[in-house]
Amino acid sequence: MEHVSELVDWSRAQFALTALYHWIFVPLTLGLSFIIAIMETVYVKTNDEWWKKTTQFWMTLFAINFALGLATGIIMEFEFGTNWSNYSWIVGDIFGAPLAIEGIMAFFMESTFFAIMFFGWNKVSKKTHLLSTWLVAIGSNLSALWILIANGWMQHPVGMTFNPDSARNEMVDFWAVVLNPNAYSKFLHTISSGYVLASLFVIAVSSWYLLRGREIKFAKRSIIVAASFGMITSLYMLASGDESAHQVALNQPMKLAAMEGIYRGEERQGLVAAGILNPAKTIGDDKLDTFLVKVEIPYVLSVLGYHSLDAFVPGVNDLVYGNAEHKIMSVSEKMVVGKEAVSALGEYKVAQKANDEIAKQEAFKHFEASEKYLGYGYLKDPKEAVPDMPLVFYSFHTMVGLGSFFIFMFFMILYNSMTGDILKQKWLLLLGVLGLPLGYVAQEAGWIVAEAGRQPWAIQDMLPVHMATSNIAAGNVMITFWMFAVIFTALLIAEVSIMTKQIKIGPEGH
Amino acid sequence: MFENLSLLALQEYWWIIVALLGGLFVFMMFVQGGQTLVYTLGKTEVERDVLINSLGRKWELTFTTLVLFGGALFAAFPLFYAVSFGGAYFVWMGILFSFIVQAVSYEYRKKPSNVFGTKTYETFLYLNGAVGVLLVGTAVGTFFTGGNFVVNEMNLSQWTTPWYGLEAVLNPFNVIFAFMLFFLSRMQGALYFINNINEDMIVKRAKGSLKVHTLLFLVAFVYVTLFLLATDGFALNSATKIISIEPHKYLHNLIAMPLVSGMILFGAVLLLFGVFIALFKESKKGIWFSGLGTVLVGMGLFLLVGLGDTAYYPSLHDLQSSLTIANSSSSRFTLLTMSYVSLMVPFVLAYIVWAWRALDKEKITIAEVQSDPHHY
Numbered sequence: 001m002e003h004v005s006e007l008v009d010w011s012r013a014q015f016a017l018t019a020l021y022h023w024i025f026v027p028l029t030l031g032l033s034f035i036i037a038i039m040e041t042v043y044v045k046t047n048d049e050w051w052k053k054t055t056q057f058w059m060t061l062f063a064i065n066f067a068l069g070l071a072t073g074i075i076m077e078f079e080f081g082t083n084w085s086n087y088s089w090i091v092g093d094i095f096g097a098p099l100a101i102e103g104i105m106a107f108f109m110e111s112t113f114f115a116i117m118f119f120g121w122n123k124v125s126k127k128t129h130l131l132s133t134w135l136v137a138i139g140s141n142l143s144a145l146w147i148l149i150a151n152g153w154m155q156h157p158v159g160m161t162f163n164p165d166s167a168r169n170e171m172v173d174f175w176a177v178v179l180n181p182n183a184y185s186k187f188l189h190t191i192s193s194g195y196v197l198a199s200l201f202v203i204a205v206s207s208w209y210l211l212r213g214r215e216i217k218f219a220k221r222s223i224i225v226a227a228s229f230g231m232i233t234s235l236y237m238l239a240s241g242d243e244s245a246h247q248v249a250l251n252q253p254m255k256l257a258a259m260e261g262i263y264r265g266e267e268r269q270g271l272v273a274a275g276i277l278n279p280a281k282t283i284g285d286d287k288l289d290t291f292l293v294k295v296e297i298p299y300v301l302s303v304l305g306y307h308s309l310d311a312f313v314p315g316v317n318d319l320v321y322g323n324a325e326h327k328i329m330s331v332s333e334k335m336v337v338g339k340e341a342v343s344a345l346g347e348y349k350v351a352q353k354a355n356d357e358i359a360k361q362e363a364f365k366h367f368e369a370s371e372k373y374l375g376y377g378y379l380k381d382p383k384e385a386v387p388d389m390p391l392v393f394y395s396f397h398t399m400v401g402l403g404s405f406f407i408f409m410f411f412m413i414l415y416n417s418m419t420g421d422i423l424k425q426k427w428l429l430l431l432g433v434l435g436l437p438l439g440y441v442a443q444e445a446g447w448i449v450a451e452a453g454r455q456p457w458a459i460q461d462m463l464p465v466h467m468a469t470s471n472i473a474a475g476n477v478m479i480t481f482w483m484f485a486v487i488f489t490a491l492l493i494a495e496v497s498i499m500t501k502q503i504k505i506g507p508e509g510h
Numbered sequence: 511m512f513e514n515l516s517l518l519a520l521q522e523y524w525w526i527i528v529a530l531l532g533g534l535f536v537f538m539m540f541v542q543g544g545q546t547l548v549y550t551l552g553k554t555e556v557e558r559d560v561l562i563n564s565l566g567r568k569w570e571l572t573f574t575t576l577v578l579f580g581g582a583l584f585a586a587f588p589l590f591y592a593v594s595f596g597g598a599y600f601v602w603m604g605i606l607f608s609f610i611v612q613a614v615s616y617e618y619r620k621k622p623s624n625v626f627g628t629k630t631y632e633t634f635l636y637l638n639g640a641v642g643v644l645l646v647g648t649a650v651g652t653f654f655t656g657g658n659f660v661v662n663e664m665n666l667s668q669w670t671t672p673w674y675g676l677e678a679v680l681n682p683f684n685v686i687f688a689f690m691l692f693f694l695s696r697m698q699g700a701l702y703f704i705n706n707i708n709e710d711m712i713v714k715r716a717k718g719s720l721k722v723h724t725l726l727f728l729v730a731f732v733y734v735t736l737f738l739l740a741t742d743g744f745a746l747n748s749a750t751k752i753i754s755i756e757p758h759k760y761l762h763n764l765i766a767m768p769l770v771s772g773m774i775l776f777g778a779v780l781l782l783f784g785v786f787i788a789l790f791k792e793s794k795k796g797i798w799f800s801g802l803g804t805v806l807v808g809m810g811l812f813l814l815v816g817l818g819d820t821a822y823y824p825s826l827h828d829l830q831s832s833l834t835i836a837n838s839s840s841s842r843f844t845l846l847t848m849s850y851v852s853l854m855v856p857f858v859l860a861y862i863v864w865a866w867r868a869l870d871k872e873k874i875t876i877a878e879v880q881s882d883p884h885h886y
Contacts, residue, residue: 024643060884070573071613075606076596082603085596089568092588093840100581107577110860111570112865118884119567124868163841167664170841197562349663352719471668480603487607491614494625501623502846 001044001446004466006280010477011083011469014484019451020444021488022132025069027443028192030144031198032062033137037130037227044130054218058202064499067490068491069101075484080118083477087458087468089401094171096151098178102146108246110139145187146196152183155450156251159460164348164364171464182251185243186450192237196406199230200439203413207432210423221424223432225416234407241403242304248453249305252460253314254385255453258392260301262315263290265323269313274397277390283316283383298447320382338377341370375462384464387455395448402442417430422425511850520845521835522809524586524602525816525867527852527868531579532650534810537801538572538700539646541565543695544650545612545639547630551703555877559620559886562635563879564706565699566886567869571862585848588649589838592821593667597659598675601649603705608642616886629756643695645686648678653815654738655681661831677720683737690730696723697785698804701797704788708873717789724785738814740762744821746834753821753832763818777806833883 036058039336043051077099081088088096100113116124124132159176160169171177203226206219248256256262261277262269264286302311312326322330351359379385390455409431416422422429454460458468515523530812543567584591595602611634618624619631658670658677666807671677678684700720704713743759747754764771784800787793821832839845842875872878881886 056884064621064886067614070570071610074573074577074613076579078602078606081580081591081595082599082606083596085592087665088584088588088592088596089665092584093590093844096585096588096591096840097582097844097848097851100578100585100848101580103574103581104851104854104858108574108862112862115567115570115869116865119869119882119886122882124872128868166841167666171844171847173848179548197661206618347868355665369834427572470592470599471666472596472599472671472674474601478675480599483603483607488612490626491610494614494618497617497623497625498621501621505622 004070007469007477008466009196009470010399010481012473014463014477014481015076016451017078017481017484017488018072019447021492022069022072022076023447025065025072025442025493026144027190027194027197028065028201029062029069029140030194031196031229031233032058032065033133033140034195035202036062037133037137038225038229040130040133044126053507054222057218059117060502061205061499064495064502066114068495069493072488077274082233083470084468085470086460087463090168090468091157094153094157094177095170097306098146098150102143102150103215103501106139106143106146108139109135110143113139120128135153141191143192146189148187149180150182151182151450152186153177154459155454156182156188156247156461160194162374164345164367165352167345167349180271185240185247187338188240189237189244189446191497192233192240193403193446194368196230196237196403197411197439197443198227199233200435202226202408203230203387203432204436207429208503209430209506211426215506215508218477220422226419227410227417230406230410230426231414234410235437237403238382238407239401240449246307246426249313252454253289254316254319255387255392255449256305257314257319258387258389258453259449260313261290261389261393262313262473263317265311265312265314265318267302267312268299269301269305269311270296270298270302272296272397274401277393278334279390281387282319282394284302308377316386317343330473331376331385332380334373334376335382336380337370338375340377341372341374342377344370345374373461375457375459375464378464378467379456384456387453392449394454395445395452396485399442399445399449402438402445404441406435406439511848514798515849516845517842517876518843520842520849521839522817523849523852524839524845525822525835525848526813527577527855528582528586529809529812529827530805531575532812533578533583533807534807535572535575535802535845536694536808537698538568538575538690539643539695539802540698540797541569541572542639542643543692543697543699544702545596545635545699545786546634547696547703547719548698550719551700551712551733553711553715557709557712557877558632560707560709560712560874560876560879562619562632564618564703564874564884568702568866569612569616574611575615583795586845587835587838588840589661589665589667589741590833592659593659593833593838594657594823597667597669598649598652598657598678599669600673601645601675601678601761604645605642605649607840608638608645612638612642620886639695639699640692643692644688647691650691651681651687652678653682653812653822654687654741654743655683656744656826656832658827660828661825661833667831682736683741686733690727690734692731693723693727694804696799697727700796701784701788701800705794705797706870706874708782708875720785720789723783733737740831742825744829744832746819746821746836748836749817751837753824753829757820759820760814763820764812765817769811770817774810774814777803777808777810779803781807 036055039051039055043055113132117136120129120132142408158180159171159173161172163170202222206223209219211216262274273295275291278289280291281290299309301313302309302434305313314328318328320331322328322333344363348360348363348367351363412428413432416425416428456464458465548558548561552561615631615634619628659667660670661667697720700716703716738760742755742757745754745756745759781800781803784803788796792794816835821831821834825831
């Protein structure tokens, strides 16, 4: 058992490492591609060479960032096979489709027109070039759509059935997978957060110029474009975040409980805006306070999560031990049913091998009756069903806190740019520079909530991570983990160094 | 339009698409081959810039083809994705590492403050072109020679050697197959430069390199052909689902599937014709003939090993664990759905051709590279 948990840890660590590195580069690509397309549109409309130069400057930064996004992205696709090979078989029939569609529909569009966007300035007409730039933006966002359809399905699996003959889940409804509401709230929240990050990026670079007293015209114009774009998209990010949380409440109550640090559920549940968890508190313990300190807004979580003031928001204890009043089944009960499903599946396989049709039918009947909780049959302890509470709680609050702060920041920058001279507001420009690293922190925190909050499941309630890994020795994954860690870190250092240098050179020197 | 196809017909349709993508990927590896020729053909820094910029406008297409090849295998043949990627772990990891370092090298090579220096990024490009291609070749070689894995009754798989795939280099066929691919990618790289670059010295050296690599390729190609004609193959009895070793299986497949043998033969002729006109007719169009030839030969080899009741990924440890297109595919519903998606392929190919032509309207010269606002 020990080596299984070691293998799971290294496999998760490697995937998390790749995903967290990948996510340093993707949000900027998603947002900056649109900002560039807007700037080039202004150039084509006005024929003002200044806008062309500006577009090209941001494009250079875009390309430096894009390269590492590609490098880390290809790894994520193949890691499903290399490190999660059981997963690839058990759900590949559904999960592989959006990945392949992404490749054909979006990725080729992105990379083909990327070449035109960079090398086509003197080779295609102005309008064709502009179209190519827009297609890069559309392609990269379409790419995100299909990936988030895949991820949304991991959070809320729909449109499939378990086939005991092939021992895997098979797709029965493509449109249910594609139109999964969970995928759309995630998609909208993710791309809008990418637009916000791109705004923070443009603001940070421009603020740095203004603090240095250079590129004044460029920076002032850029800051207005970015703060307006950021203001609109951050409000949108807030709204889509609310919808995302609603989806979590409906389909992943355990994740919601971890996000909010709720042990005992209540009706009219308040929202903890900020707090410090009591480290002594454990699952099942009803005596200790959950928080050492907290700031709570009454009723709000019931309303946000379930759109009703009186709604009951279950806590971790209700979900683990059950709550008869609110008809919540305990994890142990689910595990009992799940183990029946596991053994019925085993009997089915024995009967299949023996070519015993009657026994097969009988086993299938048993399996069908208990199939719903098959995934729980693989858990060893009910407490396993709870994700790492502090990690999820603090990540969630970091993301929300920073997200709200960005709205305030965009507003202040826009207000000061419009009504006065932002050059005189040194503190605001400093804040503008600081906003960028904070933006990356918020981005990564968001993915930690989404993925760590789903634990122990690779597919929510269906497939625990320890059943999903490849069957290889943990030491091998450890070797590749360190190789990835070294190469990604080295390349990130190079990327930041090149990017900083290009910013120092500036649009004029470009 | 696909509804009337049987499950087997859909599996065959998807294997044909995988084979086409595989063939296209082998052709597109001219980028990798070209990367290993940068120092052979470029004697000065300016010349190397021209070579790298010439490849730099195409490398992403190869990269994307690889991604799509992986995606198509995942969606259509998930058991292969699980067994091979999760089992021959170190081979695939080696391939992936070579593509990570490639992805940044074009962009970062000449940028100021790139931390590791131009030479490092050029080495990365070389590694991708040499180690990457050789590992891809080794992995594809095991389609004929087999891998060490078992698949249990739940279709979960396990590799049975502690080398996780690296043991494939001990098989001489895999190694020669890998070198065949490596020489081929260098031939294609040289032909691409001849087509794409208008600098006499570079073209002259490219022709010299083309000669050498064509000879080396032919030696390996003849060995691979003779081996495949003579060797035992892994045959599926479609009635009993039992897999057994059949003497001369690939030869039998070639006879039973004249379209496939014709494709390989015609492809090989086109490939050599492309080389011939480039070397002896002063033609710049060699790449198109040899490129199409490469796609046909590559596609033909995939069809040879996958169709005709053949196990395309044989298990050396347990014959009955071997993968066939019938036992490793997605469900009928998924294959059917994805078949509609596959109708996008011609559309995608069309805009790629358009973009390629637009970028290649003007051949690359030293002056052109230096005047481009975004050169690598």
